[in-house]
Amino acid sequence: MIPTLLRRSMSGILVFALSATAASPHHSFSAVYDDKRAVTVSGVVTQFRFVNPHAMLHLDVTDDSGKVTTWVVEFAGRLNLSEVGWTAQSLMPGERVTVTGNPTHAASQQIAFVKLVKADGTTLLPAAAQRADALEEERRERARQRTQPPR
Numbered sequence: 383m384i385p386t387l388l389r390r391s392m393s394g395i396l397v398f399a400l401s402a403t404a405a406s407p408h409h410s411f412s413a414v415y416d417d418k419r420a421v422t423v424s425g426v427v428t429q430f431r432f433v434n435p436h437a438m439l440h441l442d443v444t445d446d447s448g449k450v451t452t453w454v455v456e457f458a459g460r461l462n463l464s465e466v467g468w469t470a471q472s473l474m475p476g477e478r479v480t481v482t483g484n485p486t487h488a489a490s491q492q493i494a495f496v497k498l499v500k501a502d503g504t505t506l507l508p509a510a511a512q513r514a515d516a517l518e519e520e521r522r523e524r525a526r527q528r529t530q531p532p533r
Contacts, residue, residue, distance in 0.1 A: 415484040415494040423453050423493070424480040430473035434459040439473060439495075441481065454492040455481050462509040472506065473498075 411417070425443035437457035444450050457463060463472075473479065478501045483493030498506040 422482045432470040457495045
């Protein structure tokens with residue numbers, strides 16, 4: 383009886399350990415990106431993949447010497463972005479954008495999305511930042527209404 387119980391326990395521990403190891407890279411922002419630094423790049427969208435677990439943008443960036451480098455911008459997933467109005471058409475190939483994001487520790491051409499500004503000046507923010515801005519605007523409006531005299 384003890385060997386069977388021990389085998390089941392060891393099997394459970396092994397399954398837990400393997401699943402925890404497999405999940406950790408996906409959920410560990412700080413292991414990949416440096417949140418203490420920000421990089422801003424401007425270029426032309428070549429692809430926007432509006433998918434889970436993370437939406438991805440491919441951006442061709444031309445440096446001062448004329449060399450084109452493809453940068454990858456990692457976003458939250460489709461569900462989080464769609465909750466604040468993003469769609470698969472939010473960023474289209476050929477569109478010129480400027481993106482600010484947290485770089486990787488490995489100094490690759492990949493960043494985690496912080497802010498994006500389109501050529502027309504439209505600013506796109508992460509879902510959490512957009513929600514915070516909307517809540518702050520609601521708070522200001524309620525305060526304004528409280529201070530206005532009744533009609």
